[in-house]
Amino acid sequence: MEYAPITITTLNRYEHFVRCIQSLENNGLAKETELFISVDFPPSDKYKEGYQKIMSFLKEKQFKFKKTHIFYQRENKGTMENYIFIMNEAFKKFDRAIFLEDDNEVAPCFLEFCDKGLDTFENDKDIVGFNASNYVWCGTGYEPKIKKNVEGNNVKKRQLLFHAYATWKESWIQICQYCQEDKIYSIGKNRKLMSKLHKKSKAFFYEFIDAALTSHKSKLPWSNNKLYPIDLIWDIFMMLEDKYIIYPVISQVRDWGIDGSGANYKEKFENMDQIVSTPIDGSRNFQFQVEDEIEIDKEEIQLHDKYKFTSIRVKLIKLFKYALFLLKE
Numbered sequence: 259m260e261y262a263p264i265t266i267t268t269l270n271r272y273e274h275f276v277r278c279i280q281s282l283e284n285n286g287l288a289k290e291t292e293l294f295i296s297v298d299f300p301p302s303d304k305y306k307e308g309y310q311k312i313m314s315f316l317k318e319k320q321f322k323f324k325k326t327h328i329f330y331q332r333e334n335k336g337t338m339e340n341y342i343f344i345m346n347e348a349f350k351k352f353d354r355a356i357f358l359e360d361d362n363e364v365a366p367c368f369l370e371f372c373d374k375g376l377d378t379f380e381n382d383k384d385i386v387g388f389n390a391s392n393y394v395w396c397g398t399g400y401e402p403k404i405k406k407n408v409e410g411n412n413v414k415k416r417q418l419l420f421h422a423y424a425t426w427k428e429s430w431i432q433i434c435q436y437c438q439e440d441k442i443y444s445i446g447k448n449r450k451l452m453s454k455l456h457k458k459s460k461a462f463f464y465e466f467i468d469a470a471l472t473s474h475k476s477k478l479p480w481s482n483n484k485l486y487p488i489d490l491i492w493d494i495f496m497m498l499e500d501k502y503i504i505y506p507v508i509s510q511v512r513d514w515g516i517d518g519s520g521a522n523y524k525e526k527f528e529n530m531d532q533i534v535s536t537p538i539d540g541s542r543n544f545q546f547q548v549e550d551e552i553e554i555d556k557e558e559i560q561l562h563d564k565y566k567f568t569s570i571r572v573k574l575i576k577l578f579k580y581a582l583f584l585l586k587e
Contacts, residue, residue, distance in 0.1 A: 263292040265344040268360040270308030275360040283322045287369040293323040296344040301334040338481040349427045356424040361515030367544035368510045372424035387425035389503045390511040412547040415502035415554045419492040422511040437485035446471045458497040461566035472579040508539045
């Protein structure tokens with residue numbers, strides 16, 4: 259079995275970062291796994307206290323991984339650039355990688371889930387990666403879909419990407435190609451593809467128009483006039499190309515960034531207490547239990563649409579902007 263390297267970006271969230279590292283070291287495969295960390299440079303004084311704590315931790319820490327590569331940025335890259343940087347560093351040496359945000363706490367079988375999955379489905383071109391959570395967006399925040407007494411397959415397919423994922427370099431390149439401005443605009447001008455997206459998910463149809471086609475280029479998934487392969491781009495790619503992520507029925511990750519400390523979410527989620535208290539898979543090993551063809555989770559996008567679907571007025575505004583986009587192009 260090949261062991262995918264772990265990549266983590268961090269800046270100043272000391273408690274989250276330490277929790278993430280400790281949870282990874284509780285994985286039996288940590289000793290076989292290389293770790294890549296990129297510490298961003300603080301953009302202002304308010305980040306320096308947490309930054310200095312992380313710097314001290316890294317200098318004193320005796321890591322339990324096969325090898326640890328730490329990169330200290332000399333100027334602030336920002337969340338997106340730092341993410342791209344560390345993934346590219348891992349892909350210089352490996353043909354696969356695991357990406358974590360520093361606020362992720364993972365289960366003891368997380369690495370085994372990723373490594374076994376990447377090996378087992380390497381030649382399945384319908385699968386672009388593995389996602390450790392079973393969250394779905396439900397209005398006030400992420401809603402864990404709790405499954406008890408799991409029977410049959412212990413994994414499903416989805417077309418929504420959340421936190422803690424593993425992928426191959428080949429899939430990463432495909433996703434990044436979707437971040438080319440001309441590629442995104444060509445999708446927007448293609449009636450057949452836009453119709454397909456609308457059929458798959460009305461919420462993503464309108465979100466794609468707003469975020470990728472007609473928004474100001476400082477708004478996600480844009481940053482400094484560039485598009486980045488965040489979850490929205492992954493989701494659009496999977497829906498249009500009929501690709502899937504495999505996820506466990508019982509979650510293997512807990513997201514602590516919903517406390518409002520992240521770059522994108524500035525306020526604590528209303529259901530944070532429920533999410534952080536929801537059990538993650540505590541088993542020490544993961545066996546892919548696939549008795550039948552892996553089920554596609556269609557309910558998930560329906561739930562996502564239910565809570566993300568906008569008002570008639572907002573939809574008309576987005577459609578008007580889209581019409582202007584088509585006329586301009």
